[in-house]
Amino acid sequence: MIRIGLVVNPVAGIGGKVGLKGSDGEDTVQKALELGAVMESGQKALIAVRLLNEVKEQITVYTCPGRMGAEVCEAAGLCYKLAGGDTAGGQELSSAGGQERPSAGGHTTSQDTRCAVERFLAAGVEFILFAGGDGTARDIMDAAGTEVLVLGIPAGCKIHSGVFALDPRRAGELAVRYVRGKVRGTKEAEVMDIDEEEFRRGRVQSRLYGYLRIPDEARMVQNLKSGSAYSEQDSIDRLSDYIVDNWEPETLYIVGGGSTTASIMRKKGLPNTLLGIDLVYEDRVIASDCTEREILKIMEKYARIKILVTVIGGQGYLFGRGNQQISAEVIRRAGRENIIAAASADKMLNFVGRPLYADTGDEEVNQYLAGYMRVIVGYGDFVMVRVN
Amino acid sequence: MGYYKKNRDFHEARWDEPFIMEMGNPGERGVLVPQASEKVRERSGEASKLIPAGLLRKKAPALPELSQMQVLRHYMRLSQETIGTDINIDIGLGTCTMKYSPKIHEQLVRAEKFQELHPCQDESTVQGILEVMYKDAQYLKAISGMDQVSLQPAGGSQAIFANVQTIRAYFEEKGEADKRDEIITTILSHPANPGTAATLGYKVITLYPDENGLPDLAALKAAVSERTAALMITNPEDTGIYNDRIRQFVDIVHEAGGLCVYDQANLNGVFGLTRARDAGFDMCHYNLHKSFSSPHGCQGPGAGAQCVSRELAQYVAAPTVEFDGTKYYLDYQRPDSIGKLRAFYGVPSVLIRAYAYIRSLGPDGMKSIAELSILNNNYLIKKLLKIKGLSMPFAEGRFRMEQARLSWQELTEETGVTTDDICRRIVDYGFQDYFTSHHPRVLPEPFTPEPVETYSKDDMDEYAAAFAAIAEEAYTQPELVKGAPYKAALGARIEEECLTDWSKFATTWRAYQALGK
Known part of the structure; x- marks a missing residue:
C-alpha cells in the first residue's frame, strides 16, 4: 500500500476574493471572514481527492481532522486514517466516522500544517498532497524538506511557487499516476513567497524560500516522432558538466543561490549554500553565504571575476530575487560579459516570447543588464533570451 | 460532389497476435521440399559440402518453425492492424503527410530490371540508373539554385550531418575551424539541426x-560573432509562417563570416516559388522521400540530397555521379570531400521515384503542387479554427504555408482533455x-496538420468534422x-x-528476452 498524506489549509485563498491579497496571519483570516469570504480550498481539494478513488485499493490516505482533510475525504467517499492525534499509530476511521479535533473546527494556523506533515512523516507517508498557496508550501517545506514527495493543489491567493499542479484536477491525476508507478522521476521545485505586508502596500517582492521535491511532469513530453526525451534533471546535469568542464582558472566565481547552481557545485565537488551566495576560487569555496559587503570586499583582491546565476521563480528573475547580495555594485564591477546564466531547457521554455528580469534596485545597472543574454541549458547548448 | 461521412462506425481489426518468435512448433515446415533422387545425389554429393566451411553455421539459427499458412495468416493479420495513407485521410502528419505519389512509381521500382541491380556491378553495366541519378542531381541544382549535389546521404538527417561536416571542412581550409565553434539555429527548426x-x-x-x-x-544580431560558424534554419518553420525576413537573417550571418544552411526537408510549400540560393543560402538539403514521392515513415526508405554553392562544391559527400560526355560514372577523385557517409551510393528506389516525379510534373507542375498545398492548408485551418477550444497561436490573421501548428490549450484548460488524448x-x-x-x-x-496537395475538399471536410465531434465529446464526456x-x-x-525508460526498452527479440519478458 502506498501511504499518501493529505492536508488542506482551509483558510488558503480566503483573502483573495475580498481584496486582502493573501491569507497569512490570523487577523487577516478574521477580517476576510467579516468581509464575507468563503472557505473554498476544501472544494478545490475535493476535485483532486475524488480522483484518488481510481486507485483506492492501492493506497492508504492519512489526513487531518475536519476541514484540514477528513471532510474532503468523506465528501470524496474515500477511506482515510487520521495521522497522529490521540492514538500513536493513527486511528482507522471509516468514511462516516470522521472525528474533529478542536483546532480543526476553529481557525487553523500554519503550525497545524507543520504538525500534520510531521505526523505524516512519522506514519511513513511517501507522497503528500496539500491544498493551499505559497504560505502553505512554506509550512510544508519547513516540516518536510526534500525527503518526501509533495504536490500542491492550487488553492491560495498567491501561487508563485513551482510546487503546484496547473489546476486541482491535474493534481489529482498526477497523484494517481504516481500510485500507478507512472511518474518517471522527481525534481526539486522552488518554494517562493511574497511578503504580504509589502504586497498590500503595492510592492511585489517575491523571495526564494527553498525547495520541495515534486513529481517530474516535464513539459517536454515524449513524442513518438521526437526521439528520446530527457528530463529536467538530465538538462541540469548536462549544463552542470559543461560549466564545470569550462571552469576558468585564476577566476573568482560568485555563485548565486538555487538548485541549479547547487547542482553545478555538486558536480564541482564543492559545498554549497542553497539559498545564499558562495565564492569559489581555484576549486575551493573561499567564503560561504556572503553578504553584499563581504562579496565586494573579496572582489577587490581578484582581477578576473565571474557571476554564476540561475533563473529564479516563474517570473524569471536573474537578479533581485533570492540573490540580492549580488547587488548592482557587484554586477557593475564584475561586468555583464562575465555573467554566466544557466537553467534547465524545460524551465527556459517558459520564456518563449517572454523576457527575463533583472531588478537590482539600481536603474542604471538594470539598463546595463537589459538586452539579449545567453542562458546555458545543456552541454554547449544555449538559448538567447531578452532581459528586461 | 460534396459528400463525406461524419461517422463511419469504424472499427479496426484486432487480432491480439503474438510475436512470430513465440509461434510454431519444432518440425513444422512451410513447404515440403522433395528429396533429390539418388542419381542426382550421386552427381552432386552432400549439399552442405558445397558451401565453404567458413560460411557454415555451427548450429541452426533459433528461428520459429511454422507452416506457410501460419506465416501468411500472421502477416495478413498484422497488415490489417495498420493504418496508412492508402486507407485513411492521412492529413495529420505535419511535415510528413504523404505527398503526391502516383502508384505507377511503385511499378518502376518493382520492375525486374531495377530489382536485380547490384551495387557491386561494374559502372558500364549500370549506366541507366547512373543516368537517372545524374539527372536527379541536375534537376535538384535547378530547384535549389545550388551548384553541386551529392545524393550519398541515406536520409534527411544524414544530409544535414553532411552539411555540418562541410561547414567544418570549409573553415578548416580557411584556418578558422578552432575559432568558429558556434552554430545558431531556432527552436522551431527541425531538431536534427542542433x-x-x-x-x-x-x-x-x-x-x-x-x-x-x-x-x-x-x-x-545579439548571437552572431566571430565565433559563428553557421546559421541552420528552416523556413517556414513548423508554425507554417513564412519568414519574409529570411534574407536579413542570411545577410547578418554572412557579415559575421558564417555560412547559412537551409533545412528544406519538406519542400512542398515552396516548390518553384523560392530557391535557397536566391535567398543567399550556401547550402540546403532535401528529404527526397518526403517531398519527391516515396512511401515513407516506419524508418524507411529515405534518401537525402546535399546541395551546396560553387564555393563549397569541393567538400560534398563522395562519390558524386558525373557525366564525361559519353558515360556516367561515380567520381571518387574528390580530395577535399568530407568523404563517404555510408556504403555504396544513394537509395536508388527513392531516387528513381524522385526522377519520375520531377519528369512527370515539370516545373509548372511542381509549382502548382506548392500552390495547392498552401491553398488546401488555409482552407483546412479555416474549418478547424471554428472548433471550440482549438486555436492557432502567433501571427493572427496571417496565412500559413503548407502546414500549421495549432493548439488545444483552451480545450485542455476547460475540459482536462489533452492533445495526446x-x-x-x-x-x-x-x-x-x-x-x-x-x-x-x-x-x-x-497539433500539426498538413493537408498537402492531394487531399480533396471532401477529404478535408471529413477530417475537420471528426475533430469537431471529438471537441464536442471533450466538453460533454471528457472521460x-x-x-x-x-x-x-x-x-x-x-x-x-x-x-524513455531504458530498463524497459527493447528493439530486438534477444533484448526483449534479456529483460526477462
Whole structure:
C-alpha cells in the first residue's frame, strides 16, 4: 500500500476574493471572514481527492481532522486514517466516522500544517498532497524538506511557487499516476513567497524560500516522432558538466543561490549554500553565504571575476530575487560579459516570447543588464533570451 | 460532389497476435521440399559440402518453425492492424503527410530490371540508373539554385550531418575551424539541426520566436560573432509562417563570416516559388522521400540530397555521379570531400521515384503542387479554427504555408482533455493518430496538420468534422476522450514511459528476452 498524506489549509485563498491579497496571519483570516469570504480550498481539494478513488485499493490516505482533510475525504467517499492525534499509530476511521479535533473546527494556523506533515512523516507517508498557496508550501517545506514527495493543489491567493499542479484536477491525476508507478522521476521545485505586508502596500517582492521535491511532469513530453526525451534533471546535469568542464582558472566565481547552481557545485565537488551566495576560487569555496559587503570586499583582491546565476521563480528573475547580495555594485564591477546564466531547457521554455528580469534596485545597472543574454541549458547548448 | 461521412462506425481489426518468435512448433515446415533422387545425389554429393566451411553455421539459427499458412495468416493479420495513407485521410502528419505519389512509381521500382541491380556491378553495366541519378542531381541544382549535389546521404538527417561536416571542412581550409565553434539555429527548426551540430562538437545557440512567431531577428544580431560558424534554419518553420525576413537573417550571418544552411526537408510549400540560393543560402538539403514521392515513415526508405554553392562544391559527400560526355560514372577523385557517409551510393528506389516525379510534373507542375498545398492548408485551418477550444497561436490573421501548428490549450484548460488524448481518440474515427510537435513542445497542447496537395475538399471536410465531434465529446464526456482508443487494433494504451525508460526498452527479440519478458 502506498501511504499518501493529505492536508488542506482551509483558510488558503480566503483573502483573495475580498481584496486582502493573501491569507497569512490570523487577523487577516478574521477580517476576510467579516468581509464575507468563503472557505473554498476544501472544494478545490475535493476535485483532486475524488480522483484518488481510481486507485483506492492501492493506497492508504492519512489526513487531518475536519476541514484540514477528513471532510474532503468523506465528501470524496474515500477511506482515510487520521495521522497522529490521540492514538500513536493513527486511528482507522471509516468514511462516516470522521472525528474533529478542536483546532480543526476553529481557525487553523500554519503550525497545524507543520504538525500534520510531521505526523505524516512519522506514519511513513511517501507522497503528500496539500491544498493551499505559497504560505502553505512554506509550512510544508519547513516540516518536510526534500525527503518526501509533495504536490500542491492550487488553492491560495498567491501561487508563485513551482510546487503546484496547473489546476486541482491535474493534481489529482498526477497523484494517481504516481500510485500507478507512472511518474518517471522527481525534481526539486522552488518554494517562493511574497511578503504580504509589502504586497498590500503595492510592492511585489517575491523571495526564494527553498525547495520541495515534486513529481517530474516535464513539459517536454515524449513524442513518438521526437526521439528520446530527457528530463529536467538530465538538462541540469548536462549544463552542470559543461560549466564545470569550462571552469576558468585564476577566476573568482560568485555563485548565486538555487538548485541549479547547487547542482553545478555538486558536480564541482564543492559545498554549497542553497539559498545564499558562495565564492569559489581555484576549486575551493573561499567564503560561504556572503553578504553584499563581504562579496565586494573579496572582489577587490581578484582581477578576473565571474557571476554564476540561475533563473529564479516563474517570473524569471536573474537578479533581485533570492540573490540580492549580488547587488548592482557587484554586477557593475564584475561586468555583464562575465555573467554566466544557466537553467534547465524545460524551465527556459517558459520564456518563449517572454523576457527575463533583472531588478537590482539600481536603474542604471538594470539598463546595463537589459538586452539579449545567453542562458546555458545543456552541454554547449544555449538559448538567447531578452532581459528586461 | 460534396459528400463525406461524419461517422463511419469504424472499427479496426484486432487480432491480439503474438510475436512470430513465440509461434510454431519444432518440425513444422512451410513447404515440403522433395528429396533429390539418388542419381542426382550421386552427381552432386552432400549439399552442405558445397558451401565453404567458413560460411557454415555451427548450429541452426533459433528461428520459429511454422507452416506457410501460419506465416501468411500472421502477416495478413498484422497488415490489417495498420493504418496508412492508402486507407485513411492521412492529413495529420505535419511535415510528413504523404505527398503526391502516383502508384505507377511503385511499378518502376518493382520492375525486374531495377530489382536485380547490384551495387557491386561494374559502372558500364549500370549506366541507366547512373543516368537517372545524374539527372536527379541536375534537376535538384535547378530547384535549389545550388551548384553541386551529392545524393550519398541515406536520409534527411544524414544530409544535414553532411552539411555540418562541410561547414567544418570549409573553415578548416580557411584556418578558422578552432575559432568558429558556434552554430545558431531556432527552436522551431527541425531538431536534427542542433542535433548534428552538437554531434560534430559545435556549441548550439538557439533562438526563440518573437511575438509574431518568427525567429527573433534581434536575438540573432545579439548571437552572431566571430565565433559563428553557421546559421541552420528552416523556413517556414513548423508554425507554417513564412519568414519574409529570411534574407536579413542570411545577410547578418554572412557579415559575421558564417555560412547559412537551409533545412528544406519538406519542400512542398515552396516548390518553384523560392530557391535557397536566391535567398543567399550556401547550402540546403532535401528529404527526397518526403517531398519527391516515396512511401515513407516506419524508418524507411529515405534518401537525402546535399546541395551546396560553387564555393563549397569541393567538400560534398563522395562519390558524386558525373557525366564525361559519353558515360556516367561515380567520381571518387574528390580530395577535399568530407568523404563517404555510408556504403555504396544513394537509395536508388527513392531516387528513381524522385526522377519520375520531377519528369512527370515539370516545373509548372511542381509549382502548382506548392500552390495547392498552401491553398488546401488555409482552407483546412479555416474549418478547424471554428472548433471550440482549438486555436492557432502567433501571427493572427496571417496565412500559413503548407502546414500549421495549432493548439488545444483552451480545450485542455476547460475540459482536462489533452492533445495526446485527442490524438488517441482520432483513431476511433478511422484516422491515423496525428503529429503533435517536434521536440520540445514550444506551444502547449500542439497539433500539426498538413493537408498537402492531394487531399480533396471532401477529404478535408471529413477530417475537420471528426475533430469537431471529438471537441464536442471533450466538453460533454471528457472521460470518453481520455480513455481512448476503443476501436483501434491496440486494445491497450501504449505506455510511453517505456520509450524513455531504458530498463524497459527493447528493439530486438534477444533484448526483449534479456529483460526477462
